[in-house]
Amino acid sequence: MRSRRRTPYFLTFIIAWICFGIVGFLAGYYLHPLFNSDTPEIAIDENEKLPYNDYLHLDEYKENTESEPSDTPVTSYEDSIGTDTKVVFRTLFTSCQSIRDDVIEPLEEIIGLKEGGFRSFAEANFTDWQIVRFSKDEVILFRRKEQICPNHFFVSEQDGFIAIFRFNEAGERILIEKTSLPISVLPAIDQEKLKRGILLNTRDEVNSLLEDYSS
Structure with a gap:
């Protein structure tokens, strides 16, 4: 009676290895994303999004800053x-x-006026003055007068004697003192000056000048 042949061990090993390789390939194909043709969707948490809300009012902010530039004039x-x-x-x-600066408290009529309103008021009431500064802290009106201010003394001669004058608001000389010093006793150059x-x-x-002339 003839005995049946047994399958060689190496052939069994090859078959098992091939089966294992096929199973591993199929598992890797379906489980690993690199082998899939579709791009996976990634969910983004709302809290992880960029802070877009911080920029929602950017245009409004720019409008406010552009309407009020940093180099706003003093006036x-x-x-x-x-x-x-x-x-x-x-x-x-x-x-x-x-x-000379003459400082006054604001008149009741001008309190609350802005620059345009004050200019109209000044044109009607301060005709000789020009507005050179306007702010909530200080308003300056300016004028020129072709005369000598009342702050000075004026030493000259009257009726042959040294006299002292002041000036009024109209620029007119007002005698305040007539000395007993005749100018005739002074050198010619001093007489011309007086x-x-x-x-x-x-x-x-x-x-001091009178002392010099009397010595």
Whole structure:
């Protein structure tokens, strides 16, 4: 009686290895995303999105900043005169090149006025003045006067004697003192100076000049 042949061991091993390889290939194809043709969808959590809400009002912010530039001039049409606003009337006296500031409290009629309204008021009430500054803190009106200001003393001669004068608001000379010093005793150059007049700033300067002439 003939015995049946057994399958060689190496053939069994080859078959098992081939089967294992096929199973591994199929498992990898269906489980690994690199072998799939469709792009996987990735869910994004709402909290992980870019902070787009921070930019929703950017246009509104730009409009506000552009309408109010950083280089706004000191004179601003938004300013208005208040009870604490300083109103300055500044006069340049061209004959002596002196500047005088007269500061007043704002009139009741101008409180609350903005620049346009105040300009209209000034044109009607301060015809000789020009507005050179307008703000809520200070308003300056300016004018020139072709005369000597009242702050000076004027030493000249009257009836042959040294005399001391001041000036009024109209620029007219007002005699305040006539000395007993005749100009005839002075050198010719000093007599000419006195006839033209000598402008001095203080009473001390006047007294010093008189002492020189009397010595």
